[in-house]
Amino acid sequence: MKLAEKLNISNSQALFEEALTLIPGGVLGARKPTDFIDGEYPIFLESGNGCRLMDVDGNEYIDFLCGYGPIILGYREPEIDDAVYAQIRDKGFCFTLSQKYQNLLAKKLKELVPSSEMSIFLKTGSDATTAAIRIARAHTNKLKVMRCGYHGWHDWCVEMKGGIPAKFYEDVFEFQYNRLDQLEALMAVHGQDTAAIIMTPFGHPNHQKMQTPAPGFLEGVRDLADRYGAVLVYDEIRTGFRLSMGGAQKRYGVTPDLSVLGKAIANGYPISVVTGKQEVMMAAAHKLFISSTFFPNSEAFVAALKTIEILERDHVLEDIWEKGEKFMAAIQALMDKHQVGAELTGVAPMFYITFEKDDAGAYKNKRNDFYTQLIRKGFFFTPHHHAYISYRHTQADLDLALTAIDESLVFVKEKYS
Template identity: 35%
Template sequence: MSPLEVEVAEMVCDIVPCAEMVRFLKGGAEVTTAAARIARTHTGREMILNSGYRGWADGWLAQSTGMEKGVPTCIGGLIDGFARGDLESLRSKLEEHAGKVAMVSIDPATGGDRVPDGYLKGVRHLCDEHDVLLMFDEIVTGFRMAKGGGQEYFGVTPDLACFAKGAANGMPLGIVCGRADVMRHAIDDTVISVTYGGEALSLAAGLACMTIYQNEPVFETIWESGARLMAGFDALGEKHGVPLRCHGYEPMSSQTISYDDPAVSRDAWTLLLQEMAQRGVLLRRGGLLFVTYSHRDEEVEETLAALDESLAVIAEAAADGTISKRLRVTEVKESFRSFT
């Protein structure tokens, strides 16, 4: 272990509420899979209750419908899902698998709708009641909603948490962290290893990013820029008569276009991506808008100007029924159909 790795680990422990010990890997699927192994080692149980996407590893995709080809069917018995935002759904699954659940795995928030009031505290209570570990997947929320992630923003502390993406601003760095008595198993009782685990460039990037997070108004800026974008998207949708709406939280909102015909909605979203790209702005296929500290007034204004022109094209196409005919790219399709 290098001095740099120790320095970054100590900084993570200073920043993240649940972090008492830290293990570095290279990406999101690795750290969520490591968290599952740690939880199973600590509890001696095998079942994982999960709501949301945790990466491409077999242990997570066994829960998917539509993209699980190539995943051994026997793994499906080790994971079960529950409805996002629904405490009764989680309670029912904990009772159904009583004495078998090692960990409950959730995102503290997503790019979709806002978390129901009291939901995360309710999840924490149910996990404590059933003596089950709680893991927050902070791949998206970490270093975005607040310095310490969604757990800081919502004031709910999990037993384990996973970070990537914002941890090193795009460099390959994944973090699994949590309670010392739980994390200790990663050293003493099981193997969690990767050839490039001690790679220093990503650790240096992580140190640089976290130093900025601690000393500059990163999160205030992200929330302000995100608020302007969400308001602008909604206002321009209304201006052009296009049913475009923003959902979720300002640093990581999602957008939808909802005509009466789902096929028209899909084609309209594809046309929006096409028109925005032609104007120098790239939007995600799934409608997620992740704001960074680099997105300032100029970038917000450029995005909204491109959106204004692009929605004018969509409105004209909708009026004359030519949305699909104007597409010069492959239509947008769903990758994952269900992660309840």
């Protein structure tokens, strides 16, 4: 049993100790050391290029987190960055009024996304999901919300309830992906008062195996929304411009009333979108208020337009699907060979390696050992979040990752045999 050498992350740890005196918890959200494997993963990064990261201690990694999803092409993409630099240098990007790029991007979304007729542009996924719920409530004059998936950190949906009065989320009810029966039961009770059903059209629940839609599931949800007059909202923050150019709704052929987009649309620049049917979207013109100083900033619009141009021109998603399917097939073959309880779920652009749960909880130790070996070998996966394939992952990169996965599975097999 060969244990990979532990990384030197002393500079990361020193920066974290300093950060604890400056930032509550040192770092926020899903970037805490405990969201990885404490003591094994870097906490601060220095740079990125293509599909590679460098941490503050000089360790290099082939990255499969992609900034938690925005990096669809690669880090430091010259075409995108040059377009943004030119916008900042030649025209500016933060003004009292809007620039034309909002219209250009809205028209492009109408071409690509089945549900898109009108759009509102924001900055983060949480901004957009919250705006979508506000629009749905204003349009329907109803209150209750049915939800499935992760929808951000705002009061109505965040998992940790500290600082949030219960009345802010008491009208929000959760159902599980592929459990149409749960939604049917909820709608039988609350359907007449339901403003929105918001869901991820592809199942990627936090810390759990990924799921593709069961036959009839998405169609069943669509039928329930229509039956009760609720607005169907797809949270495509992760799946938009990754599963297809039109998102999961295009791939699976079921169109919502509203869609929420973000992450991969601009290859890392901060922008999110609520887009959908004109009849529903027009509630935002007269019945509610959505505004921010920075929502109209044009540098992210320019980045999104250039990203979409490259995705279409270079057939990026076709490339990601092709190499991702081969990569997943090779991973599955290794799992079948070593039989350590590892499980592979997801689709080619976004997949997850988990371990089969057992009553004694040994799967947690297997999982942590497996991912410890990978990070020590220079491959940035995480045990608590699914992985992504980017355009800049070459076949050579993926072959190196397969070797590391093979060796890490062997380590687990020998340790727990």
